[in-house]
Amino acid sequence: MGSASPSPFRYSTVRHVRRLKPGPFSKSRDYIDALAEEFYHSCVYCLMPDVFGGTFEVEHYRPESKFKDLRSEYSNLFYACRACNGRKGKKWFEPEPDGAYIVNPCQDAMGEHLWFEAKRAKPRSKAGKLTEETLRLNDPNSVKFRENVDLVIAEAWTKLVGLRKRRPKVVKAINAEKDAVRKRHLETALEALDGDVEKRVALLRQALGRQGHKV
Numbered sequence: 060m061g062s063a064s065p066s067p068f069r070y071s072t073v074r075h076v077r078r079l080k081p082g083p084f085s086k087s088r089d090y091i092d093a094l095a096e097e098f099y100h101s102c103v104y105c106l107m108p109d110v111f112g113g114t115f116e117v118e119h120y121r122p123e124s125k126f127k128d129l130r131s132e133y134s135n136l137f138y139a140c141r142a143c144n145g146r147k148g149k150k151w152f153e154p155e156p157d158g159a160y161i162v163n164p165c166q167d168a169m170g171e172h173l174w175f176e177a178k179r180a181k182p183r184s185k186a187g188k189l190t191e192e193t194l195r196l197n198d199p200n201s202v203k204f205r206e207n208v209d210l211v212i213a214e215a216w217t218k219l220v221g222l223r224k225r226r227p228k229v230v231k232a233i234n235a236e237k238d239a240v241r242k243r244h245l246e247t248a249l250e251a252l253d254g255d256v257e258k259r260v261a262l263l264r265q266a267l268g269r270q271g272h273k274v
């Protein structure tokens with residue numbers, strides 16, 4: 060674990076390979092829990108983690124109005140925030156190589172089409188540009204929200220690094236302590252410290268989406 064805090068706002072450099080095989084269900088909304096897990100509790104388009112609130116939905120990559128057969132097909136379903144899902148809506152652009160279409164995280168490495176700079180999504184391709192524009196990835200509220208998320212993460216991360224550094228010192232003090240009462244106080248302090256660590260690890264794992272393993 061390095062000292063620079065990680066951010067969920069980093070597009071993957073590899074395409075997503077689905078890990079789960081839920082269902083089959085006849086209603087697409089029954090896939091929501093599996094989709095949340097599949098896509099690390101974050102919107103596939105804007106990467107916002109769901110742990111900070113907001114409504115998350117089942118997104119039909121090929122819109123259900125035009126592709127009725129794919130309505131409950133897991134491979135056509137993504138996890139998306141309400142803003143991205145709503146803005147995409149019924150819009151459809153046939154994916155062509157080097158064309159303008161909505162980026163598909165299971166077919167494209169998102170990072171080849173989009174990247175974040177100062178919490179703003181920047182396009183690297185025609186598909187990235189169309190995605191950024193259609194989903195309005197840089198509306199001021201979203202940018203502000205990303206900044207706040209990163210601040211919360213940075214604070215939890217710094218605190219966690221400090222707690223982990225302190226732990227061996229407390230253990231050493233417990234082992235060296237001869238007085239039973241003082242020893243018990245130190246042990247209580249260690250329990251509290253471990254509880255703090257656990258809380259922050261849980262928050263960071265959820266908040267970092269795809270990069271939760273870095274905690």
Ligand SMILES: [Zn+2]
Pocket residue numbers: 102103104105106107139140141142143144
């Ligand atoms: Zn989104």
